[in-house]
Amino acid sequence: MKMFVSAVVAMLLIIGGAVVVLEGYQKTVDAAFVGSGARPDPEVSLRGGKG
Amino acid sequence: MARMKFLCDADRCIECNACVTACKNENDVPWGINRRRVVTINDGKPGERSVSMACMHCTDAPCAAVCPVDCFYTTEDAVVLHSKELCIGCGYCFYACPFGAPQYPKVGNFGSRGKMDKCTYCAGGPEDDLSAAEQAAYGSNRLAEGKLPLCAEMCSTKALLAGDHEMISEIYKERVSKRGYGSGAWGWKTAYKETINV
Amino acid sequence: MLIKRLSGSSRGSRGRGAPVVATQASAVLDRRSFLARSGLAAGGLAGLSALGFTSMRKAQAAAGFDAKAPVKLVKNICTHCSVGCTVTAEVQNGVWVGQEPAWDSPINRGTHCAKGAAIREIVHGDRRLKYPLKLVNGEYQRISWEQALSEISAKMMEIRAKSGPESVWWLGSAKFSNEGAYLFRKMGAFWGTNSVDHQARICHSTTVAGVANTWGYGAQTNSYNDIRNAKTAIIMGGNPAEAHPVSLQHVLTGKELNRANLIVIDPRLTRTAAHATEYVRIRSGTDIPVIYGMLWHIFENGWEDKKFIEQRVYAMDDVRAEVKKWDPKTVEDVTGVPGEQLKRVAELFAKERPSTLIWCMGATQHTVGTANVRAYCILLLATGNVGAPGTGANIFRGHTNVQGATDLGVDVVTLPLYYGLDDNAWKHWARVWDVDFNWLDSRFDKKPGPNNTTINFRTVPGIPSTRWFDAVSLPKDQVDQNDNLKAAIVFGHGGNTVPRIPEMTKGLAALDLLVVADPHPTNFVSLGGRKNGTYLLPISTQLECSGSRTASNRSIQWGEKIVEPIFESANDYWVIYKLAEKLGFADKMFKNIKMVKGKFGDEPEAESILREINRGGWSTGYCGQSPERIKAHMANQGKFDVRTLRSPSDGSEISGDYYGLPWPCWGTPEMKHPGTPILYNTNLHVKDGGGAFRARFGVERVVKVKVQENGAEVEKERKDNLLAEGSYSLGSDLKDGYPEFTLAVLQKLGWDSELTAEERAIIEKSGPSWSTDLSGGIQRVAIAHGCVPFGNAKARANAWNLPDPVPVHREPIYTPRVDLVAKYPTRPDFKSFRVPNIGFSVQKAAVDKGIAKEFPMILSSGRLVEYEGGGEETRSNKWLAELQQDMFVEINPRDAAERGIAEGQFVWVYGPESSSKIRVKALVTERVGKGVAWMPFHFGGWYQGADQRGNYPKGTDPIVLGESVNTVTTYGFDPVTAMHEGKVTLCQIKAA
């Protein structure tokens, strides 16, 4: 049973890791759809992680 | 009751984007989400046509049918609305929608794409009419004020018609009979399973 | 924060009995709350909260929700293009919270284009200039208005002392209200220079010159609404679908109801061409051969309107001679248009009447701009398509008040209302301004002229906006004034709309003083690398002050102030008044103008400025549009008919008026002249808006002619009658042509007895002619007899006082067809507007250096519907900026394939002068033909590949920046008005 528990814990860790990592790359539309010349409101960057 | 529809007369639409900015102005839609957009077909060639497209509020709406959490409802004016409280942002409505109307606040969305936002025919959402909550989540509710969607009201050449389907069909038929040509009621067969024989 | 209406109310919708219970826009609901509500919170772990694990949040009422403040509906006019759409604003507690369609306006009938529907954002403007700024060692410091105006005026006085008044250059704006434009020109006059210009220079300056020299006034002869009557419409050199979208409502409705022919002639298959019944693709810069190609078919087949020509046109035979050279073969070689197609177009235009000719920048922005425009008018005259419903020269003006600003003299060649610069004009305005003529004269520089004459700069045209930086950088002896330009006072004008930006940056850097008074910092700030001597003054938009503006169809509309000027911005009136005060002539300048309490203290009242304009506006019929009459029109917009623009004669205060009292609106306001919707319309009585061609070129023209007389060649004098023959306006007592009305003419006709005593007294003190008689009596009497005050003459097919009296084709300076330059060279070099115009040498050098091989592609520029003018204002509006986020060049698929360019990739566009290059995206499309490239001209803020966003003061940089097309556009100026050649030059494109 020990392995079952460790497997479930591993699963939860992976889920948590995925959230933190992937949310970092998650872009909001006001950051995703920005053309070469555009810079919408700087302070309202809803991008996760890197500004 | 009225059966509200949209009709874009592609022979009058000049892609001036008034409908797009009117929608943004009236509903305060943020950068990146375009409830309404104008698509130009055959761009640059003779026979080029522009069509303004948002949600067509279909009969037997595909989005409502496929929604896993059943968050859509159709008003008696046949306007297809949804509740952002119930939506889980799964994207199924986007696959089903023939017109690409549903939009999501996030892109590259790894499962948390945010609540779906789409054209509400300026009829708000489930919250009580003209309340602050409805205003914040869905934008204005012009239908409750006895008006029509601002995109159609402000269309520069009166190409985009909104209102009861008999009235706008009548207007379009009359126009086509007078001018002798017409590229048809775009999207009606797909959305309403019937069209205006031009 | 965009304050959005919290409405628990019926928003004052029309005709609804329900009491107006509205909510106060208290809680700030903007895009962030919108996104938060849609399940999207900021921050890294957005995933968790975004999902709203406990998604069952009760919709908590926004704090401070208040439903008491009523909604006020305010009408103003859109500040973007010249169609003149009415904007209905909903104001709650002094906050503009929403826009409603203005259903009543006969011009836009509730509709808008993208810019009009997004105009509310301009008054919220988080990218606006917020307070006066001073550039100190490259850093912008916030200063007070008082300090800014004192330092500016001190510097100006210093320059005046050292170099004289001509070294200060005034650049006004087409965004002024009529009152602002008038004050700006008046300030230039009181300062002592005629170097006062605005966007009309690079818009329709050639139209005004060409059309005025053909039949009297240089303005749109009919109106947008009148196009509904047209059976055939040619749109040549214009793309109204992007530049005047709401005008398409009338053009397309007319096309549908009349099953009209809509023919678009343009080098590019524009959005307008997509709705045409016939599209003719021509080579850029060959307008005259196309027109003459059509006239060739018309004269060949006798389709011309012979009676019209014989009665109302002078010297059409000179044109016939020139047209003979343009047979279909030659036309096809030069323009690329097959003969068959031009014949079909010519036949439709001449036979299926009424036909109208619509044009815009495509016709005017050439080194042959004035000649182009005259050729357009000649085509209309030949086919008798002037002065009737559905006909006419529908000149689509650009900005919201470029027509009003042009009328009110923000122009280097004239005083307000086209009086010109001669002594007669100055005396007239001295009388109206109630100022001593000699004092005005003393304000101007004098300079010894050739064979001991003295040049009085009071009567010398100033320096236009296309040449100002040459006047700064050229050596002093090449500039015909005491010293180079030292200071530039810029009110509401972009920095990227004039060609040769590399040259301009040199001039910009060399200026001692640069003042930019504008709602936005403009491109002047991003270029030139200035470190000191720059002042930015925040000016409010016209939506934040009241005033009248003249639309392209000459209708004058009144705009009510919607909200107070935001941040620390002030309106034009106050700034001009304060500057005039600091310069020491405010007392004289505002002598008859009432002062009212404004945001920063006393400011001139718009209504009283308009009354002063009415007191002096006799020459152009700006005398009848009193503030009261115009405001009555705005209040009763719904009563005006959409096709004729006339209101029913029901005895009300506006009965029988045409909407906006389109000028000329003769006589005093009390005379209640209804305005002239269609110029030169002989089918109506003058008191109902009828008219005729203006007798402004004299009664007779003496022409020296060589004639064979019994074997010897003798030079004889032939006298040509310039007055109309057998054509007159309805109900005219004089059944033939007659000169313009003066006291002498009245006396000869015995009508002077009808003048009242007061009128006679005023005439003694003021001028004896219809345009200088301040009482309006001469006009009243003339109209009583059914005659037109400015006379009844023939339109001139041959404008003998202009270069190329009969328009001739001349190749653009930079032309791909090098073989044609010898046969159709540009005009020889000459001094124009105080600076040398060396177009001929530049064209010759281009041919010698083989520029056409190294730069094979024709480059043209034009409009986008989402942006306007230099684009600063519209690129700062996030709803518009989102729609066009990349500066691009349109390139034909085959040209792109040859250069290995893919759709959407970055490319370099190289210009033939100053090794200029810009980095833009490629838009591969069939809109442009092979060998043609096209770019919008609204972008700025990048320069030759480098992003200049850092040069803008913090928080005032527009949302979208991009390269300016005018970095690669080139030399070339119209001989009459110094208009630039923005529509055709050469370029090379390579993948970046």
Added chain:
Amino acid sequence: MVAFQRSWGLAAALAIALVIVVSGDALAQSGQPTSVNPTASSVKEGQLLDALKPPGSGPSAVTGRVSIPDTKSSVLIQPAGRDWRQIRQETLPFYGAIAILGMLAALVIFYLIRGRIAIDGGPSGRTILRFASADRFAHWLTASTFILLALSGLNLTFGRKLLLPLIGPEAFTALSQAGKFVHNYGSFAFALGVVLMILLWLKDNIPSGADLAWFSKGGGLIGSDHPPAGRFNGGQKVIFWVVVIGGVALSITGYSLMFPFVFTDIAGLQEANMLHGLIAVGMVAVILAHIYIGSVGMEGAFDAMGKGEVDLNWAKQHHALWVEKTEMKGKGAATPAE
């Protein structure tokens, strides 16, 4: 993000549209379409939809050009949504229900007929190591995530009809939202598990002759004698390959759904969603059988993965060849069962 439309849809649409709309416009040097009447030849929706349909398939999308960076919005009409809806509303639920309920029914019937398969000669009290801790870890990692993914996935397909009426919209939204969250982020754990299993057990799962024999005798479940089997018998190999192929397919389609428009356009996403659903439902059915046989259906089977040590008699009965090989190596010394 490239601002202009770049998907093949546009190029094809325009090229084809050009053919049907314009009389051959051999563009002369100056790009001169000869007699052109843009209005008469105005393109019609029906015309375009039919013309753009690749032969023999569903109607293709009508695409055009938009000026906003969101290039996917240039798809004006994509009727393929109808087909996707058809499969989502009818095909998937129908076959899903059949597969799952059918399997459950079959297992119940089998249990009633065959009952629990006992160990020949009862448990011997001595055990033999069957699966090391790594094997067990991989198995349980994949198994536990699969169960969660299956439940949340089935909820999206059947929840609306079955669960929503019971627990009400708000609760169902909360549940579905949590389910989607777990589904999307748990997928990484599942993918990892599948990879581990491949690494660990691929070599023992290559199909061989013995398997055919195993199948011909119904795997010892039907009838009496028991075909010899190596480490993994035929059935287990089937399960292995179903999990591997199915797992990989689900991951591919799943991740193209989680990264929309990165790999494919709208049509691709619809296809991925259809495949994801159908494969998943099939896998659920198969795994149900696996769960049955590994727990209720056979005495002593659970210990293989539970403790890793199996009863010797069980091992001899089911995996005789494997037992011999192991003992021959003398590695698997018998140790008394704890």
